[in-house]
Amino acid sequence: AQKITQTQPGMFVQEKEAVTLDCTYDTSDPSYGLFWYKQPSSGEMIFLIYQGSYDQQNATEGRYSLNFQKARKSANLVISASQLGDSAMYFCAMRGALSQGAQKLVFGQGTRLTINP
Amino acid sequence: NAGVTQTPKFRVLKTGQSMTLLCAQDMNHEYMYWYRQDPGMGLRLIHYSVGEGTTAKGEVPDGYNVSRLKKQNFLLGLESAAPSQTSVYFCASSYSVRAWDGYTFGSGTRLTVV
Numbered sequence: 001a002q003k004i005t006q007t008q009p010g011m012f013v014q015e016k017e018a019v020t021l022d023c024t025y026d027t028s029d030p031s032y033g034l035f036w037y038k039q040p041s042s043g044e045m046i047f048l049i050y051q052g053s054y055d056q057q058n059a060t061e062g063r064y065s066l067n068f069q070k071a072r073k074s075a076n077l078v079i080s081a082s083q084l085g086d087s088a089m090y091f092c093a094m095r096g097a098l099s100q101g102a103q104k105l106v107f108g109q110g111t112r113l114t115i116n117p
Numbered sequence: 118n119a120g121v122t123q124t125p126k127f128r129v130l131k132t133g134q135s136m137t138l139l140c141a142q143d144m145n146h147e148y149m150y151w152y153r154q155d156p157g158m159g160l161r162l163i164h165y166s167v168g169e170g171t172t173a174k175g176e177v178p179d180g181y182n183v184s185r186l187k188k189q190n191f192l193l194g195l196e197s198a199a200p201s202q203t204s205v206y207f208c209a210s211s212y213s214v215r216a217w218d219g220y221t222f223g224s225g226t227r228l229t230v231v
Contacts, residue, residue: 004159035219045160045207045222091159100167102148103211104175105220107159 006108021077023092033095034075040088123223130198138193140208149191153204198230
């Protein structure tokens with residue numbers, strides 16, 4: 001079974017600062033994938049970044065990067081030069097296998113990020 | 118290209134009433150999923166489907182039924198709504214596992230049962 005732990009219920013940072021959102025995971029599968037999603041106050045789930053367990057390099061997407069430390073089972077999201085529009089709930093999630101090729105996402109409880117001007 | 122469309126976006130039900138949430142995708146995805154999100158929590162899987170005519174239970178299936186009569190549609194039914202089913206419901210779809218790169222989520226349905 002997969003488990004995702006996000007230990008920061010809320011974070012407050014100043015605009016333009018970098019921020020790191022923590023995520024640790026647990027799985028017995030040798031192959032797995034980790035995701036970060038952003039959920040603004042409007043409620044939709046926005047995909048940010050993906051890291052495969054066998055990827056040699058940490059994933060990056062614009063201002064988002066994933067600090068993947070496999071031995072420590074951590075997959076922290078780093079947002080560089082934060083903006084007011086980054087204020088949202090952030091979820092870390094792990095891919096898990098279901099029957100007949102379906103894939104579920106197992107989510108952490110989320111971190112609410114607030115960017116102050 | 119609409120992606121994944123959920124209807125309705127908001128609904129208030131009385132305890133014991135029934136309703137159906139509709140999810141429609143236009144990407145020819147094989148797999149479709151229903152999740153619920155409770156306050157302060159991540160999403161949890163209710164039911165899923167691996168193709169037209171198939172359904173399977175997820176983590177929290179009790180109190181819900183689903184149907185996938187057409188490949189593009191996945192319906193979630195509440196036969197007798199309970200206050201514990203007050204939640205935000207998300208539908209998602211994906212390609213087969215060989216080309217899997219994550220989900221496409223709908224925008225959610227906020228359901229309140231009073």
